[in-house]
Amino acid sequence: MDKVKHVLGVSGGKDSAALAVYMRDNYPELDIEYFFTDTGKELEEVYTYLNYLEGYLGKPIQRINPDRDFDFWLKQHNDYLPSPQARWCTIKMKLKPFQEWVQKFLDEGYEVHSYVAIRADEPYRTGYDSNDENLIVELPFRNDGIDKAGVMEILENSGLGLPEYYQWRTRSGCTFCFFQRKIEWVGLLEKHPEAFKEAMEYEKEALAHQSPFTWSERESLEELSRPERIAQIKADHEKRLEKMKKRIKVNPLRPDGEPELDMDDIYGVGKVCVMCHK
Structure with missing residues (x-):
């Protein structure tokens, strides 16, 4: 296929940042579009870290915003908070904006390769499950045997290190993420x-x-x-x-x-x- 698009989503967390660095350094021939789905409720440290990452990558990380904010979707769900049993925040504010963004490329006839930061030591995890044969999920860390220690080494060698919030939390995403301990x-x-x-x-x-x-x-x-x-x-x-x-x-x-x-x-x-x- 002549029309090929490469995309990589970063969350503000260590694994996706390390994957962005890894792809830039090891696969420079790929013109990768980096994106971040922004709920507007992220930690301040996430935005700071994304700015540092942009500097290393030498190209912008596109911000994808949902068409409605958290308050809107909360009202749509009768003021019921999202939870591990009802993850409407992920669906409405992360997955849906990504699907709409990537669908434009698919409609234009592109074969889209989406790179996801699932490590080699995470056999129980899967990436985004696409129903479109032209949206191909790639797992470079799993394929190349990169585990958590490898991720830490990538970030240390790049000079980026970890996001500041890792001093007290390992969850990126919204400030009020229900997965927090x-x-x-x-x-x-x-x-x-x-x-x-x-x-x-x-x-x-x-x-x-x-x-x-x-x-x-x-x-x-x-x-x-x-x-x-x-x-x-x-x-x-x-x-x-x-x-x-x-x-x-x-x-x-x-x-x-x-x-x-x-x-x-x-x-x-x-x-x-x-x-x-x-």
């Missing part, structure tokens, strides 16, 4: 209190409309933000951290001898949205 909600409260307050207001309105879900499982953000609850969450986190440190091997190349752990190491990856988290 309790300690990450505490991090949001401490790092971005206004964003936490906004999430709390959404939750209060949803509960007033009999929403069956809260942002965090089995407790409201109002309950989670109480000082005694924060202290308990932090204490539980420290116990998990110390337990994990005892279980893993120390890297002798680190001067302080401390193992490098992120939230996924401590709590497990769990369920995530590929379009948001990767």
Whole structure:
């Protein structure tokens, strides 16, 4: 096919950033269009990191915006918050804008190759499931044997490093992502209190409309933000951290001898949205 388009979505997370770097450095002959589906509710650190990534790539990352904002879709869903059981935010604000954007290329007769950052150590994950034979999902990391350690090496060698929010959270995407762990909600409260307050207001309105879900499982953000609850969450986190440190091997190349752990190491990856988290 003469008309071929290469696209790669970045989320503001480490894996998709590393894939963008990897493709630029190892497949320079491909003219890749980079895109980011922007809900308008992302962390500030995500936008900062995308700017750094653009500098490395030497080309812009196209922002794809949904045709309606979060408030609109919340009303359409009777003020029920999105949840792992009802991920309408991913569908309406991530998948749908991508589908509409890429459909224009398909309608013009292009064969579109979409590169997705699923690693070689993630056999349980799949990419976007396309019904169009001309939209081909490519998994370079899986095909080339790049695992989590390989991703970290790519980012370190590029000089980009990790997004700043990795100091307290491993979820990119919306500030109020329901996949956050309790300690990450505490991090949001401490790092971005206004964003936490906004999430709390959404939750209060949803509960007033009999929403069956809260942002965090089995407790409201109002309950989670109480000082005694924060202290308990932090204490539980420290116990998990110390337990994990005892279980893993120390890297002798680190001067302080401390193992490098992120939230996924401590709590497990769990369920995530590929379009948001990767």
